[in-house]
Amino acid sequence: MNTHATLNLSHVAIREADLDLAATCGIKYWFLPSPHASKVDTGVVWLAAGACGTALHTHAEEEEYFSVEYGELEIFVDDRWIRLTPGQSLTVPPGTRHTLRNQSARPCLYFYAISPQYGSLI
Template sequence: MTVLHFADGQVITIEESTTTLAFSAVLPPGHVGPPAHRHRFETETFTVEDGRLQMRIGRRRYELAPGQSLVVPPGTTHCFANPFDEPARIRTVESPVGPLQPLLRAQAGAVGRPSLLQLAEINAAHHWSFTLSGCPTLPSGSSGGYSPRSRGRDDEPSATPSFRSRTPEWVPVACPAVGRPFASAPPALGTGAGRDER
């Protein structure tokens, strides 16, 4: 097991495995979580062990209580936060193993934020699996360059350019979970029910 301590008070305990990445995280009160993002190849399962967690999966928002889980399929935009007054302990399982563990290690080891170059090198080593919401995804089989794409529904890139938005598509979008209404419980726990309906 590896324990990572973050400057914002978050503590993550990683269980060693070669096929899946499993870790427990203690999120301090008021933790804003990661920006909205998606994984091209990996499925993530979030389970609340203690406290509460707010999540956004696609367009849906949820408030999870202890014992509740949500599954995020590959390619689905998601984020989470703990805007509550008590810590939250969550367990996350990523399958198959992607760039999440080296990304977490880089963030925990950095003074401030890790360099964009370091994060890009980690992502490149994992076939560009991790994408922030609003950033273009690489076309299948691409080895590098981004193609010009713009935002579509839910900040997902669309295949046709649109010039309606003045916000550049590369701007990371923070998780809009805090302060927004959430469902009291997911409609179907652990089934991936929060995926975008297209």
């Protein structure tokens, strides 16, 4: 598990109406496909206040990177919750059980990358 500097997501266009929809659904994904990135999947996720992400899971071969741009994100990894705030990031190694949630009173916006490209969940 490594921490990294944050990524600048100012080039990602997210409409205000989409944020309203995300708030009512709890979670909203924007996938960021790139014809030049054949070995990584990337995206941006809006997680409403109090919402949970995916169920506890493991990627067999993929590492997953998270970078918080807005709000707070808690990631369960290595049998403990790690709290990330804007400017902080975390890489989850392959074979590591993890999940995430937003326990704060405001929404969270985070970037993720999975490499190599997403496979199956264990």
